[in-house]
Amino acid sequence: xxxxxxxxILIQGDGRLAxxxxxxxxxxxxxxxxxxxxxxxxxxxxxxxxKNSLFYIGEVLTTEAKAEISGEIGxxxxxxxxxxxxxxxxxxxxxxxAQLPETAEWEPLLLDEEQQIHAAKAQQQAGLFETKVNFExxxx
Amino acid sequence: xxxxxxxxxxxxxxxxxxxxxxxxxKGEEILEINTILATMGSMVDQVMSExxxxxxxxxxxxIKQGEGSMEEAVFLMRxxxxxxxxxxxxxxxxxxxxxxxxxxxxxxxxxxxxxxxxATYDYTHRLLDFGLLEESMETNRKWLQDYKNNLSALQGSxxxxxxxxxxxxxxxxxxxxxxxxxxxxxNDVTKQSLQFPTTRSARLQVLTRGQTGTVTSFGYASLxxxxxxxxxxxxxxxxxxxxxxxxxxxxxxDPEDQFYVGEMRITEVESFVPVTVKNDNNEGELEFxxxxxxxxxxxxxxxxxxxxxxxxxxxxxxxxxTHDEEFVLxxxxxxxxxxxxxxxxxxxxxxxxxxxxSIRQVKKGVQEVES
Numbered sequence: 001x002x003x004x005x006x007x008x009i010l011i012q013g014d015g016r017l018a019x020x021x022x023x024x025x026x027x028x029x030x031x032x033x034x035x036x037x038x039x040x041x042x043x044x045x046x047x048x049x050x051k052n053s054l055f056y057i058g059e060v061l062t063t064e065a066k067a068e069i070s071g072e073i074g075x076x077x078x079x080x081x082x083x084x085x086x087x088x089x090x091x092x093x094x095x096x097x098a099q100l101p102e103t104a105e106w107e108p109l110l111l112d113e114e115q116q117i118h119a120a121k122a123q124q125q126a127g128l129f130e131t132k133v134n135f136e137x138x139x140x
Numbered sequence: 141x142x143x144x145x146x147x148x149x150x151x152x153x154x155x156x157x158x159x160x161x162x163x164x165x166k167g168e169e170i171l172e173i174n175t176i177l178a179t180m181g182s183m184v185d186q187v188m189s190e191x192x193x194x195x196x197x198x199x200x201x202x203i204k205q206g207e208g209s210m211e212e213a214v215f216l217m218r219x220x221x222x223x224x225x226x227x228x229x230x231x232x233x234x235x236x237x238x239x240x241x242x243x244x245x246x247x248x249x250x251x252x253x254x255x256x257x258x259a260t261y262d263y264t265h266r267l268l269d270f271g272l273l274e275e276s277m278e279t280n281r282k283w284l285q286d287y288k289n290n291l292s293a294l295q296g297s298x299x300x301x302x303x304x305x306x307x308x309x310x311x312x313x314x315x316x317x318x319x320x321x322x323x324x325x326x327n328d329v330t331k332q333s334l335q336f337p338t339t340r341s342a343r344l345q346v347l348t349r350g351q352t353g354t355v356t357s358f359g360y361a362s363l364x365x366x367x368x369x370x371x372x373x374x375x376x377x378x379x380x381x382x383x384x385x386x387x388x389x390x391x392x393x394d395p396e397d398q399f400y401v402g403e404m405r406i407t408e409v410e411s412f413v414p415v416t417v418k419n420d421n422n423e424g425e426l427e428f429x430x431x432x433x434x435x436x437x438x439x440x441x442x443x444x445x446x447x448x449x450x451x452x453x454x455x456x457x458x459x460x461x462t463h464d465e466e467f468v469l470x471x472x473x474x475x476x477x478x479x480x481x482x483x484x485x486x487x488x489x490x491x492x493x494x495x496x497x498s499i500r501q502v503k504k505g506v507q508e509v510e511s
Contacts, residue, residue, distance in 0.1 A: 002396035004384065011402055041193070041221070042228040042401060044383055045326060048344060049235050049305060049410055050430035050450070052319040054326045055341035057233070057348055057434060059226065060383065060404055061195035077228070079383065079402025081197050121239065121300045127291040128241060131257040135249045 001110055003093065009114045010092065011078050015085050017113050021106055022088035025069065025095045028102075034066035034073055034090075037083035065090040072097035146489070164207055176200035185405075185437020186210065190474045191217030192330075192349040194404045194436050211478040214351075218475050231384045231398060235408055238379040240303050242438075246373040247412055253303040258378060306375040307410050307430060316428055338465055343453050347446045348435050350472030358462055358472070359445025362452050367462035369451045371411035371431055378407045378438045407440055409433040411447035415455075429454070 010018040025031065041059040048055060063083055065076045067090035074094025076086040096103050177184065177200045187199040191214045198217060206212030242258025245251045257263075310316045326341030334342060347355065362369050380403040390397065411431040419425045431451030433443035449468055457463035471477060 002394070004396045004398045004400055007400040008382075011400055039224060040228075041224050041226045042230055042383065042385060043226055043328070044194075044230045044233055044404070046233040046434070047235065047321070048432045048434070049307060049408075050432035051322065051340065053322040053324060053340055054232060055344040056326055056328050057345070057406070058189075058192035058194060058436065059221065059330075060230075060402075061193060061198060061224070062228070062401060064227065075387065075399070077385070077399050077401055079404065080195070118300060119298070122298050123292070123294075125300060126294045126297070128256055128258060130291075130294070131242075131259075133249075133255040133257060 001107055003096070005114075006092070006096075006110055007078075007089065009110050009117065010089060011085070012117045013113045015082070015088075017109060018085055018088040018092065021095075021109070022091040024102060025091050025100065029069050029095075029100065031091050031094070032068040033087070034068050035064075037063050037065040037076075037086040039081065040064055042077075042079075067091045067094045069094040069100070070098040171204055173197065173200045173204060176203055182438065183208075183210075185439055186352050186442075187213045187217060189436040189439060189442065190214045190349060190351055191221065193217050193221045211474060214474045215478070228385045228388065228401075230401070231386065231395075233381050233383060235381070236302060236305065238302070238377060238381045238406075238408070239300070239403075240377055240379040241405075242378040243303060243375065244373075244377075245306050245375050247375075248306065251306050251375070252309050253301065303377070305410070310374075316430065334469060336466055337456075338453075338469065340454075343465065343469065344432070344434075344450065346469045346472060347433070347449055350442075350446070351474040351477065352439060352442045354472050354474075354477065355442050355449065356445045358468055359448040362448050362460070362462040367448070367452050367460045368455070368457065369413055369431065369448050369462075371413045371448060371451065373444060373447075374410040374412040374430070376407065376409050376440055376444065378405070378440070380405050405437055407433075407435055407438050407443040409440070409443040409447045411444065411451065413451045 010021075040062050042062050043059050044057050045054055046057045047053070060079055061081065062077055062079055063081055063086040065083070065086040067074050067076070067087065069091070072094050074090045074092065074097055076089030076091070076093060078085055078089065177196055180200070180203065183203060184196050184199045187202055187210065188194050188196065190210070191199070191202075193199075195217075198220060199213065202213035202216040202220075205216060240256065240258075242260065243251075243253070243256045245255060249255070307316060311318050324341070327339050327345070329342050329345050334346065338346075361367060382403050383401045384395075384398045385401055386393065386398050409432070411433070412428045413431055415427055415429050416424045417427050429451060431447035431449075431454075433446030433448075433450060435443050435446065449462065452460070452462045453465050453468060455463060456465065461467045
């Protein structure tokens with residue numbers, strides 16, 4: 001699974017899966033911490049919808065960590081203050097870059113988590129639709 | 141009279157800071173950060189927006205430390221921001237990717253996807269709720285459980301819906317002008333001071349980080365006649381947008397290898413503004429233009445006011461202060477305006493003595509002439 005999709009799953013999920021996957025690698029392989037989790041910022045570029053041009057809406061606080069496995073450096077980067085998950089994501093990213101055989105076994109776990117995230121979003125949206133306005137045209 | 145340099149006050153300042161701590165602690169109550177996050181969402185949103193740093197946790201800490209003072213909280217956030225490294229720029233965030241929580245239009249009742257009120261104070265009675273004086277966690281938990289039970293009983297779609305923009309619908313009908321994507325690299329006012337005349341990207345960045353009260357007041361001034369923009373709100377939407385970034389060192393630009401970093405909650409507004417333009421026969425013709433407003437969190441008043449000011453500044457006009465970009469953009473920033481006003485409290489002994497000396501000289505001269 002490519003990085004974009006797996007980071008969506010691992011960040012939108014509650015963190016347990018990321019922790020389990022990282023722990024399974026850390027106990028079997030030598031994981032070297034290249035940089036401990038630290039706070040930083042990402043500047044967010046946005047497209048406005050009046051003239052279709054670009055501008056910077058502002059900065060977002062992030063936590064970032066880096067880890068190395070078998071000479072491959074992985075990056076864990078996410079919005080907010082979550083050092084544990086940044087470290088876990090860095091190990092998982094390094095595991096994919098090092099093409100460790102375990103990563104192939106993670107696919108069904110990630111797909112299952114993705115389904116749960118999707119179902120939770122759909123359920124939340126169903127609640128939101130309770131606030132949808134049904135206009136009635138009045139006779140004048 | 142000569143000027144006398146002075147120093148001192150160190151002990152008094154230390155005592156003053158102790159006094160400040162005493163004032164915060166003397167009530168013997170501790171406000172937890174989680175309590176601020178859970179119950180003061182609008183305030184957290186406003187601090188993030190005005191400080192231009194999206195972090196609910198840091199904003200809540202700043203509110204606690206500043207004892208609820210918005211200007212102090214924003215100042216603390218800006219100061220902290222200056223200590224943080226910025227290692228990444230995001231990929232372009234497209235508004236259509238928003239997972240909408242609220243979406244309304246004042247222009248059309250039947251918008252594609254419908255009007256979703258979400259959570260809003262708009263339809264509440266503004267009467268103090270004295271029941272909150274005796275709020276109990278037990279009652280709240282029961283209310284929450286009932287609410288969640290009702291929601292879980294709903295038979296919703298299994299699909300997640302992403303809503304089209306109202307303006308896209310109008311553009312497809314040919315009622316609004318269509319613009320090709322303009323990928324001009326934006327200016328960043330945090331890296332380079334504002335230069336006049338400004339670019340659109342710089343204007344939008346200054347407007348979105350402006351002080352809520354000032355942005356609102358300037359927008360209001362335009363409506364009242366100190367400007368020429370009186371829009372109809374095409375769409376207000378509140379929701380979360382995803383943020384992605386590319387790996388800084390990887391050469392493969394495959395979008396599927398980008399990092400998903402997380403999401404941020406924003407308010408976004410398109411206002412429709414009628415303008416008269418000349419057609420090919422030099423006759424006046426009515427057209428609509430769009431004012432754009434956006435800010436961190438849920439702050440609809442600010443985003444709507446920003447959309448008015450965006451449109452004002454797209455049409456410079458020296459006759460109206462809200463169409464004057466120097467007037468608008470140089471007075472919106474919380475830290476700049478509150479900082480400049482507060483500096484008036486600092487010792488100005490030398491400059492004031494100089495003014496007094498001048499007045500004494502003038503008066504002495506007048507007396508000599510009179511005698």
